[in-house]
Amino acid sequence: MPTQSSSLPASDSSAPLTVMGAGLVGSLLSLFLARRGHSVEVFERRADMRQGGAVEGRSINLALSDRGWRALEAVGIGDEIRQVAIPMYRRVMHDAQGNLSHQPYGQDNQAIYSVSRAGLNRTLLTLAEADPRVTLHFNQQLAGLDMRARQLELRDTTTGQERQQPFRRLFGTDGAFSAVRSALQKTERYNYSQSYLEYGYKELNIEPGPNGEWLLEKNALHIWPRGQYMMIALPNLDGSFNCTLFFPYEGKHSFAALQTPAQVQAFFEEVFPDIVPLMPELTDEYFRNPTGSLVTIRCFPWAFDDDVLLLGDASHAIVPFYGQGMNAGFEDCTVLDQLMERLGDDWHAIFTEFQQQRKPNADAIADLAVYNFEEMRDRVGDPRFLLQKKIESRIAAQFPGKWMPLYSQVTFSHTPYAEAWASGQLQERIMRRLMSHIQTEADYDQPEVQALVQQEMAQRG
Amino acid sequence: MPTQSSSLPASDSSAPLTVMGAGLVGSLLSLFLARRGHSVEVFERRADMRQGGAVEGRSINLALSDRGWRALEAVGIGDEIRQVAIPMYRRVMHDAQGNLSHQPYGQDNQAIYSVSRAGLNRTLLTLAEADPRVTLHFNQQLAGLDMRARQLELRDTTTGQERQQPFRRLFGTDGAFSAVRSALQKTERYNYSQSYLEYGYKELNIEPGPNGEWLLEKNALHIWPRGQYMMIALPNLDGSFNCTLFFPYEGKHSFAALQTPAQVQAFFEEVFPDIVPLMPELTDEYFRNPTGSLVTIRCFPWAFDDDVLLLGDASHAIVPFYGQGMNAGFEDCTVLDQLMERLGDDWHAIFTEFQQQRKPNADAIADLAVYNFEEMRDRVGDPRFLLQKKIESRIAAQFPGKWMPLYSQVTFSHTPYAEAWASGQLQERIMRRLMSHIQTEADYDQPEVQALVQQEMAQRG
Incomplete structure (x- = not known):
């Protein structure tokens, strides 16, 4: 020394x-x-x-x-x-009625x-x-x-x-x-x-079940996408989940608008109904935990x-x-x-x-x-978005080595982020062109769609 | 109080x-x-x-x-x-041989x-x-x-x-x-x-002539565009001009590369030959005046x-x-x-x-x-750029109220800068399409070019 x-x-x-x-x-x-x-x-x-x-x-x-x-x-x-x-193999989306949908993060056993x-x-x-x-x-x-x-x-x-x-x-x-x-x-x-987002975050907790079991699907990242705000939950080893509410500081639905325990309780019951029973300490935690900035x-x-x-x-x-x-x-x-x-x-x-x-x-x-904030809080709740993700994984499977979804490049590869971002933007433009011809997953196998896919891939070189 | x-x-x-x-x-x-x-x-x-x-x-x-x-x-x-x-009615560009070209800032008597x-x-x-x-x-x-x-x-x-x-x-x-x-x-x-540019600036002086006269054209902003760097000069009432050299901090042609009076003198004689005789105190000023940041x-x-x-x-x-x-x-x-x-x-x-x-x-x-830095240090030295400016002022004259060059919107109007910038980018895209059909100012009057202009203006609505 x-x-x-x-x-x-x-x-x-x-x-x-x-x-x-x-x-x-x-x-x-x-x-x-x-x-x-x-x-x-x-x-x-x-x-x-x-x-x-x-x-x-x-x-x-x-x-x-x-x-x-x-x-x-x-x-x-x-x-x-x-x-x-x-391991979390997929996103599980919870809608405002408590219905679930999901999207795998990658192929097979790929997980975050x-x-x-x-x-x-x-x-x-x-x-x-x-x-x-x-x-x-x-x-x-x-x-x-x-x-x-x-x-x-x-x-x-x-x-x-x-x-x-x-x-x-x-x-x-x-x-x-x-x-x-x-x-x-x-x-x-x-x-x-x-540069700050006009959103803060608040951590909340989902307790384990009576026998230490996970009360939501364990091997998933849970998202409650609500357009202008969202909540997510990640599993812990003890059966609990750590939830994070990402919420505007100001506005109609915002930290500023929720000032009392009754307001918090009513808001969560309205927009996150399936999670309220799993958060017995919701209002205590809401006012005890600090609001973090982004x-x-x-x-x-x-x-x-x-x-x-x-x-x-x-x-x-x-x-x-x-x-x-x-x-x-x-x-x-x-x-x-x-x-x-x-x-x-x-x-x-x-x-x-x-x-x-x-x-x-x-x-x-x-x-x-x-x-990705916009994707998580808004687009993942859209069936068209989930369909596009399915179609994209079909393309990735059909053209191995020639197409990797952006999320996979960022998360499951060591491709420099800047290259991943550039190639992801290119792929997104192709996907938009293709999706205008696709209404269901089965449409992907239609000869005219396949012809378009082949044409796009040929142009990518 | x-x-x-x-x-x-x-x-x-x-x-x-x-x-x-x-x-x-x-x-x-x-x-x-x-x-x-x-x-x-x-x-x-x-x-x-x-x-x-x-x-x-x-x-x-x-x-x-x-x-x-x-x-x-x-x-x-x-x-x-x-x-x-x-008043400065136009830009006067000085090339490395001391030849001059010019570009009016606006119409008629418009000046900065x-x-x-x-x-x-x-x-x-x-x-x-x-x-x-x-x-x-x-x-x-x-x-x-x-x-x-x-x-x-x-x-x-x-x-x-x-x-x-x-x-x-x-x-x-x-x-x-x-x-x-x-x-x-x-x-x-x-x-x-x-956010800093990797350029600094140095102020230098052109003295008045023996009878207090301006030794360059008085009613103009002078530019010595040299691609990666430039000098400019603005007139003062006493017959002098205030010059500013905008120059990279590092690199082949840079403040770092000019360390001695002899290097400064030789560099100016090579790249700004017409101005050296007008700057008898060049090297003194160069080393006495501070280098400003941008x-x-x-x-x-x-x-x-x-x-x-x-x-x-x-x-x-x-x-x-x-x-x-x-x-x-x-x-x-x-x-x-x-x-x-x-x-x-x-x-x-x-x-x-x-x-x-x-x-x-x-x-x-x-x-x-x-x-505009790039425009001033590089593009104003390009005859194609000057031709484009001429064509653009023809369009502005032909379509009064429907076309105002970006520079004019910024300088001679009270249009909010953000609107000016958006409309300027739109106009620039139109100009690029037109210029691929134009080799000389006279081409603007060709029927096929006029047809294109009419078509572009109709699309602008």
């Missing part, structure tokens, strides 16, 4: 690397760095979440998909996490996986701590960052004491409201944007010389509707690891290539996540 | 209005407010620029066009400013006007000061803003003393790096972006209840390539004045309508300004 207040020589390749933030991406990143032989000092503002009393600040469960799995497997904990992950954010973070921290090259420091708030002098000013939140901590290379993985990024933002000509953050550059690099939400926080926030952050780790493999100790090249490669993909998944 | 540290009652309609920032927009706004009968307290961070020694921080001259004129005329100083404004930023600002300040309802306070830096308590913390930059200043309604006209906006940015769910700032909301409102660059700073930054800020004043006329003392409605009406137009002119 470096001596306090001393400065590390720029050329010392044996100097430890510094990671600010031990959330999902920071703890995973420290493992990747350690496995390349580096000593890693990790500083985290919060207390060690593995000790009692830590408060959960964010959504309880997350959807892990292929990009995330690849990174977890690279550090050897794919199997361990798989034990505590619940409901995992506990806190559980996954704890596992990663324990794994990091077990590596002798990694040292974790909790309750360490970044109070200042002098990039020229390569010094952190850290405040111990338990004692209030501040100290200088030199660094040679700093990885900012401290989330959407990153303190490391705040320092970058003060540099000249920094590009930055924060922000997209974009910035550039992510690198400051070869000294500082932002990863994960610190550089590209997105809204949750594609289930890709964590997956994109984990993919950052995979990409950085590939660059370390290829470029060795040329950190300038690593940082430069990293931001050039990742920035367009981060922008694409940010756009996709906003786009 | 309110008593120090007292709080103004929210309902006191006779309480003075507070304007933070006495630049072009702030000083003009104070006049509009005073003419509606309000007392106005104006605070400005800088010293009074009418006293000697004030440093010019920004470009020396600006292009005033119809939106700006309308606002100046409303406060009665149109004629006064016209005396010191130089070169005015001195400082001169205009001084005139507005003097006019404001002459109004007994307006009080100007200089050297007053905004050190803090408590929106809930409606208190400003002002630091006197000459004494260093800080004091509390209550306000009832605060207008933030303190520019692109607005301190008022900084306070808004800290409120919940604030949307904000700052930022677009977007934010929302602009209003905080009926307490605070941002106007001008504070809410929508744009790059200078459409010559619309000041004009857009002045149009803000016109629009606010219209709303005061219509809505009286309902400030909540005034602020709400103002931001709803102006935000899409501010976004449009921000996009247009970036778009």
Whole structure:
């Protein structure tokens, strides 16, 4: 560990690397760095979440998909996490009368996986701590960052004491409201944007049944699409579901419009009738749980010389509707690891290539996540949309390797997000042309429709 | 004047209005407010620029066009400013051999006007000061803003003393790096972006001739379009021209690449040969004058209840390539004045309508300004582009009231910027289709081209 207040020589390749933030991406990143032989000092503002009393600040469960799995497997904990992950093979839509419809996420056994954010973070921290090259420091708030002098000013939140901590290379993985990024933002000509949806979210809970059973279909992501708002539910291991209501801040149906328990109860009974009996604590939870906001953050550059690099939400926080926030952050780790493999100790090249490669993909998944909100809260309730999805999977099956639905490219492939988005837009235009000739799934086999499909595919080349 | 540290009652309609920032927009706004009968307290961070020694921080001259004129005329100083404004009827393009081409800005006598930023600002300040309802306070830096308590913390930059200043309604006209906006940015769910071009600018000077004459065509805006960079020049009253080089920060031809006087001299002689003899102090100025950056700032909301409102660059700073930054800020004043006329003392409605009406137009002119950079640095040097402009003015003459070139809508009309931009994009698509049939101006009169024009115009309805 470096001596306090001393400065590390720029050329010392044996100097430890510094990671600010031990959330999902920071703890995973420290493992990747350690496995390349580096000593890693990790500083985290919060207390060690593995000790009692830590408060959960964010959504309880997350959807892990292929990009995330690849990174977890690279550090050897794919199997361990798989034990505590619940596959969700399809969307189940609940209409206002409680009728269900559904849409598979992919082919055969393709699924996204409901995992506990806190559980996954704890596992990663324990794994990091077990590596002798990694040292974790909790309750360490970044109070200042002098990039020229390569010094952190850290405040111990338990004692209030501040100290200088030199660094040679700093990885900012401290989330959407990153303190490391705040320092970058003060540099000249920094590009930055924060954009909020006019929607907030509220977490609610569906309790397990009397014998710990799941009271909705377990292996599914449930959606109550209601046009201008929606609720979703993801399963937990204990038989409960974590629900999230995505709701406008203002307007006729909005957080502002529901001010009393009676109003909340009446509204849920009207629009989510099938779920009210499963939420005995609905109104208590509604007023006890905070209303979260939904922000997209974009910035550039992510690198400051070869000294500082932002990863994960610190550089590209997105809204949750594609289930890709964590997956994109984990993919950052995979990409950085590939660059370390290829470029060795040329950190300038690593940082430069990293931001050039990742920035367009981060922008694409940010756009996709906003786009998917509309799909989830509105289009999935439309029978024509579900028919289009069926037709599209018929095309994908008929032209293997030539057509992959956008959702599958994002979720079940490692195709860069920007490529997936571009190809998805192209496919969507084709689907719109085809759907004007299709009323039922059987129409797909009509000779004239097949001729059109062949023609479109030939034009795609 | 309110008593120090007292709080103004929210309902006191006779309480003075507070304007933070006495630049072009702030000083003009104070006049509009005073003419509606309000007392106005104006605070400005800088010293009074009418006293000697004030440093010019920004470009020396600006292009005033119809939106700006309308606002100046409303406060009665149109004629006064016209005396010191130089009409520029056309663009004059200088190629790398010193050959000239040109393009009129509009029809007949339509012109944009070169005015001195400082001169205009001084005139507005003097006019404001002459109004007994307006009080100007200089050297007053905004050190803090408590929106809930409606208190400003002002630091006197000459004494260093800080004091509390209550306000009832605060207008933030303190520019692109607005301190008022900084306070808004800290409120919940604030949307904000700052986006820099990878270009900077450098101001240079063309001296008057020996008898005070203009050494380039006086009544024109001069452009040296060079593809990836450009220089422009605007005339001043004393026979000089103020030149601005817009140049990449990095790359083969860039600020980074020109490090010595010899390099600057050689580069200018190669790419701007006709201007070098007119710039005897070129290399001195090049290294003495700062390199300015080019930022677009977007934010929302602009209003905080009926307490605070941002106007001008504070809410929508744009790059200078459409010559619309000041004009857009002045149009803000016109629009606010219209709303005061219509809505009286309902400030909540005034602020709400103002931001709803102006935000899409501010976004449009921000996009247009970036778009026009490419036109100025590249396309104006292309004979096909100049031919297209000629053809377009033929169409505009043939279909009066049905076609107005985009530049004219932005510069010589009061059409909201967003409408102008949408109609301009439509017209551009039509022009592209027509131009594929046109090689010379005479082709416009060919029967088949005329048939196409008639057909396109009929489709426009």
